[in-house]
Amino acid sequence: MISILLVLAAFVAGAMNAVAGGGSFLTFPSLVFAGVPPVMANATNTVALFPGALAASWAYRDAFPRLEDLKVWTLLAVSLVGAVIGATLLIVTPEETFRAAIPWLLLAATLLFATGPRLTPILRRRFRLSAPGLYTMQFIVAIYGGYFGGAIGILMLAAFTLYGLSDIHEMNALKTLLGGLLNGVAVVCFIIAGKIDWPPALLMLTASVAGGYFGARVARRMNPTHIRALIIAIGAVMTVVFFTR
Numbered sequence: 095m096i097s098i099l100l101v102l103a104a105f106v107a108g109a110m111n112a113v114a115g116g117g118s119f120l121t122f123p124s125l126v127f128a129g130v131p132p133v134m135a136n137a138t139n140t141v142a143l144f145p146g147a148l149a150a151s152w153a154y155r156d157a158f159p160r161l162e163d164l165k166v167w168t169l170l171a172v173s174l175v176g177a178v179i180g181a182t183l184l185i186v187t188p189e190e191t192f193r194a195a196i197p198w199l200l201l202a203a204t205l206l207f208a209t210g211p212r213l214t215p216i217l218r219r220r221f222r223l224s225a226p227g228l229y230t231m232q233f234i235v236a237i238y239g240g241y242f243g244g245a246i247g248i249l250m251l252a253a254f255t256l257y258g259l260s261d262i263h264e265m266n267a268l269k270t271l272l273g274g275l276l277n278g279v280a281v282v283c284f285i286i287a288g289k290i291d292w293p294p295a296l297l298m299l300t301a302s303v304a305g306g307y308f309g310a311r312v313a314r315r316m317n318p319t320h321i322r323a324l325i326i327a328i329g330a331v332m333t334v335v336f337f338t339r
Contacts, residue, residue, distance in 0.1 A: 117143055206245040223256040
């Protein structure tokens with residue numbers, strides 16, 4: 095029964111990440127509730143979801159933006175270096191410390207996910223990111239992504255908007271590519287450190303790939319407002335559950 099729930103959580107999470115983000119709100123708590131220690135659950139969650147992001151990137155390949163003023167290789171480099179730093183911080187974090195931080199991390203991620211789309215236009219009216227500013231923001235997001243990863247999609251979309259990108263499908267294509275790559279580097283760090291619970295990771299990995307590809311293919315026919323509302327509700331429930339545990 096637990097295996098079935100983990101597979102379902104990973105499939106839905108993969109689809110959520112392709113459409114609007116927030117998949118970790120399902121998979122990370124599912125692993126913790128299944129008895130996986132928190133630090134290992136977070137690392138295992140990253141392993142389970144990163145192939146889904148790459149599958150979504152492939153589905154979005156026709157929408158990838160032309161970035162005349164940005165150097166894609168620089169974006170990739172800062173993402174990879176930031177992810178290594180974040181993953182290393184997670185690896186050296188004591189189990190009890192991370193356990194105590196979980197509800198606060200979930201709360202922060204839920205608030206970011208809920209308020210990001212409303213705050214971003216307000217911020218954009220006040221200032222705009224330059225290319226170096228976007229590289230810096232992506233580096234910070236990558237550190238956070240390597241450590242925890244909740245709502246990194248929203249953070250990246252906000253940074254792209256402040257830079258001047260406006261096509262949501264192009265931004266989703268870039269977001270899923272960068273998110274998949276930075277999570278892939280974090281996965282390598284977690285494997286080297288022996289922080290992966292492999293049986294659930296392999297089950298969820300396959301399901302998240304299917305969900306990621308499915309979500310990316312149907313994203314343009316879905317109402318993102320309804321999807322976002324559901325994800326925010328899931329994040330809020332999980333936050334309350336972890337605060338009361």
